[in-house]
Amino acid sequence: MSKGKNPYILTFLFLVLTTPLFAQISTTEKDFFARDKMIEHLFSITDVMVTDVTSPPGAARFYGYSLLAAYLVYHDTENLNNATLIKHLQSPIANLEPTLKLEKENINLAFASTYAMLEVGKNIMPSGKKLTSAQETLISQYSKEKLIKKKEIKRSIIYAENIATVVLNYAKEDGYLQLSTLKRYSPTKGQGKWYPTPPAYLAAIDPDWRTIRPFFLENLPSFSPPAPAEYSExxxxxxxxxxxxxxxxxxxxxxxxxxxxxxxxxxxxxxxxxxxxxxxxxxxxxxxxxxxxxxxxxxxxxxxxxxxxxxxxxxxxxxxxxxxxxxxxxxxxxxxxxxxxxxxxxxxxxxxxxxxxxxxxxxxxxxxxxxxxxxxxxxxxxxxxxxxxxxxxxxxxxxxxxxxxxxxxxxxxxxxxxxxxxxxxxxxxxxxxxxxxxxxxxxxxxxxxxxxxxxxxxxxx
Structure with missing residues (x-):
């Protein structure tokens, strides 16, 4: 929020001076803190993608699954497939219940949500292990602000890892792992066809990405645009x-x-x-x-x-x-x-x-x-x-x-x-x-x- 426009600043300062350590931050400030940490560590994922030179479609896939895990952690787990965004997936997330036996008592859901987001990123990206430090930073950030108790940390992490495992298993079924088994792409000969361009003349990126499972689109051809203007001299x-x-x-x-x-x-x-x-x-x-x-x-x-x-x-x-x-x-x-x-x-x-x-x-x-x-x-x-x-x-x-x-x-x-x-x-x-x-x-x-x-x-x- 911009300076001078946050009505909670004075209340926050008053609480810092007059209340016990664990209650220093108001409920609303806790909410904003959790939001900001999620956004901050989403950029941690972005930074790894930049390092890995992740393709644009690949980056979108990594964002999608990482945030899906965060979303699942935060919502009621009695029937996750009925959560707002989940019940409309073209391919349901199956076999959730076995991983969700841990009671929510002594779990910080906002912390666990962001932790799960990083956990999926850590396991789905080539250099994802770098996100281990982001997870450690997240623990430190919540602990420093007295927003998570020691007994909550372990349970919250277990819960986050359980959901992350569900999402990672779901991701394994979307066709990504099969891309390397498909016939190698070669540029089509003929006028008006694509060919690698200078200065690097890089090979075609993700030529078979159409085989990846979408989250919502059921009939891919129905979204195909009209043909482009025909090549002509x-x-x-x-x-x-x-x-x-x-x-x-x-x-x-x-x-x-x-x-x-x-x-x-x-x-x-x-x-x-x-x-x-x-x-x-x-x-x-x-x-x-x-x-x-x-x-x-x-x-x-x-x-x-x-x-x-x-x-x-x-x-x-x-x-x-x-x-x-x-x-x-x-x-x-x-x-x-x-x-x-x-x-x-x-x-x-x-x-x-x-x-x-x-x-x-x-x-x-x-x-x-x-x-x-x-x-x-x-x-x-x-x-x-x-x-x-x-x-x-x-x-x-x-x-x-x-x-x-x-x-x-x-x-x-x-x-x-x-x-x-x-x-x-x-x-x-x-x-x-x-x-x-x-x-x-x-x-x-x-x-x-x-x-x-x-x-x-x-x-x-």
Whole structure:
């Protein structure tokens, strides 16, 4: 919350001076503390993804399962498959009961929830073991604030690990482990087809991601967008018109357009060369950027832990499904990138200001997932929710202010044209694809705009 606007500060200071140690923090301040620790340690997961150079679809999958575990821990366990977000999964989480025999007495659910989130991240990501230190920090943070008793720590961790095991077993069934057994992908020969691009000429990323199980989307083909403009060297064709637009726009970019392109770059595969040395540049994934926005909105709105956890989980699961749908289309249409086409047909020296990601062009992934996230967030926080996006500050980029989530998603989408990595139809159709996915998820989960912004009445259990 911004300075000068928190009505609980004076109460908090009074309690610090007049009450016993264990009661120093009010119920509401405990709630905000728990929320902030969850958001902080979600970024711990993001940091590991950046280190691992996790692909955008892979990052969304890791967010989805990590937050699913946190969500499951926090909700009533008599029938977890009836929890709001869980009962609508296209594939139910089975065999939960055997792991849930531990009574909730002497368990700090907010602590256990965040611990479980880290536990799943620790076991699902290549360098996840690094999150052990984050778990140790979490224990220290709660203990330092006198928010968890010693006898609660062990029981809370056991409970968190039980739920994490359930989620990890559920994740093992989604097709991810089978990806390495599928036939190796080779670029398709022929005009207008995707081919690896400079400077690194990286191989195609996640060509079989369509085989991964979504959380909510039951009939993947029903979310397929119309086919892209057909490749053509006819200067009057739709394809060549769009190709020319990319070339002309990128050769006369304003400083603001350059800033927008770089702000939304989110390319974990960005490589810089110094002589013969290739240096990977630390970049957040598109999904990581929108998880950051979700945290910013939760804090600005004054949400408590439960509400913040809900919207983070919804957005994470939405990201996962949106990437599956987008990647399904990418490797079906298999369209050439602007860099390859412009070099072949217009200017063999042209380079975009952003490095071209290593996968086919249509539809624009950032356009799809940004619109999905923006629609989900708008359904929760409202249409005119102003916020300052600081998601990229850690990575050296300035903050940007937006009047709404939809405005942010539109800027993210058009940034791909400014960056020279997408054609206009991939951007516009991608946004339509993302909106369709989000609306389906909202309908399926029966999520409506019925959460009052700023309510913190649902405090930590």
């Amino acid at each position: 006819d200067k009057n064709s739709s394809f060549f018109t769009q190709l020319t637009e990319v070339y002309e726009v990128t050769t006369q970019l304003t400083e603001e357009q350059k800033l927008i392109a770089n702000f939304w770059d989110c390319n974990p595969f960005n490589v810089s060369y110094s002589g013969h040395m290739a240096i990977g540049l630390k970049k957040i994934s598109p999904g990581g950027h929108w998880m950051g926005i979700t945290g910013i909105a939760s804090q600005k709105a004054g949400l408590g832990f439960e509400e913040s956890l809900y919207i983070h989980t919804l957005v994470a699961m939405g990201l996962h499904d949106a990437f599956i749908s987008c990647w399904d289309e990418k490797y079906r249409s298999d369209r050439i990138r602007p860099l390859t086409a412009i070099n072949q047909l217009i200017d063999d020296t042209w380079r975009p200001i952003l490095q071209t990601p290593p996968f086919p062009e249509y539809t624009s992934g950032h356009s799809v997932i940004s619109k999905t996230s923006a629609v989900l967030l708008t359904s929760y926080f409202g249409e005119n929710f102003k916020f300052i996006d600081t998601s990229e500050v850690f990575f050296g980029l300035p903050e940007r202010a937006f009047d709404s989530f939809l405005e942010a998603s539109s800027e993210a989408a058009i940034s791909r044209l400014y960056g020279g990595i997408h054609f206009r139809d991939a951007i516009e159709v991608g946004m339509q694809q993302g909106e369709k996915i989000a609306n389906y998820i909202l309908e399926r989960t029966n999520t409506h705009q019925n959460h009052l912004i700023g309510t913190s009445s649902k405090t930590v259990k």
